[in-house]
Amino acid sequence: VTQFTKKGAIVSDKTPNTTSRRSFLRGASLGVGIPVVGGLLAACTQQLAPTPGAPAVQMQHEEPAAPAGQMTFDEMDAMHEAGIKAFVAGGQTATLGNQPLEPRLDGNVKVFDLVCSKVQWEVTAGKFIEAWTYNGTMPGPEIRVTEGDTVRLVVTNNLDESTAVHPHGVMVPNNMDGVPFVTQPPIKPGETFVYEFVAKNPGSHMYHSHHNSTKQVGKGLLGAFIIEPKNKAQDPAYDLDYTIIMNDQNGGFTFNGKGFPATAPLTAKLGQKVRIRYMNEGLLIHPMHLHGLPQLVFARDGWNLPQPYMCDTVNVAPGERWDVIVDCSEPGVWAFHCHVLSHAENDHGMFGMVTALIIS
């Protein structure tokens, strides 16, 4: 029996570990662990329902690695395994960022109400940080419209400093560009500002603060702004659509506002094609590496490439969006992480920018 303390340290009896992280993942990827994959999928569907009384395992990047020599190899392995087990159990946080926001209709205008406010945001199980948010989540809600739609963003500032919203990558009239003292006055605390424009250029875009932005975007004032093309045939065909928004300030290294093991896995059925939209809202580059399966890169910053190409690591610089297709041709649990290794793993196990593509 292995027990977990609140700080993530592990108290174990003499029972030897029979499944290391590597053999666990290897078994799954070789196909001998299909029941394991099924179990993972079952666990993932329960992700929004934290297990009552489940151990709080914290794998935080701020946690200083124990000095060399203070952990035995078994202790180190046990900490690595604990992180994987927590991920499989569903990460154990109750909130999700980047959730679809249904617009209300004013005539033919799609209206999205965005309220800027501070909340306590759970980055990993039990670890809360102060986040500055749109509508209470980090990232803010996903705004998704269709090319040609008229879009209105009604932004109310309930923060205690001014702000503004920049539709990043979206082609808008100059006065809708969201840069204080360049295209508009700042939205002061208590004020509301209305942005309205026609969504012209389809693709994967973002919206974020453009005021005191190192702090405000870092704190969480960011989100996905997706414009679907009128002609869907202009993109490669896909069955599932995932977005991974990266940030590297508030709460450490995060995908969609969560650090491993609280990150959400991507799940797919064998043979499906998965579209992944990478969006980097951080200060650092994040080369996204998927194990086992190549990525077909077909768009950058919302613009389809004249010549799509295959790779296994897609470097995503700050401000960039890259769209890829993964052909899920091999079942298993495929590790999927930023390949700046200090954003993903240390003595205490995997943390931060780590998730998995689970194909069953």
Ligand SMILES: [Cu+2]
């Ligand atoms: Cu990274």
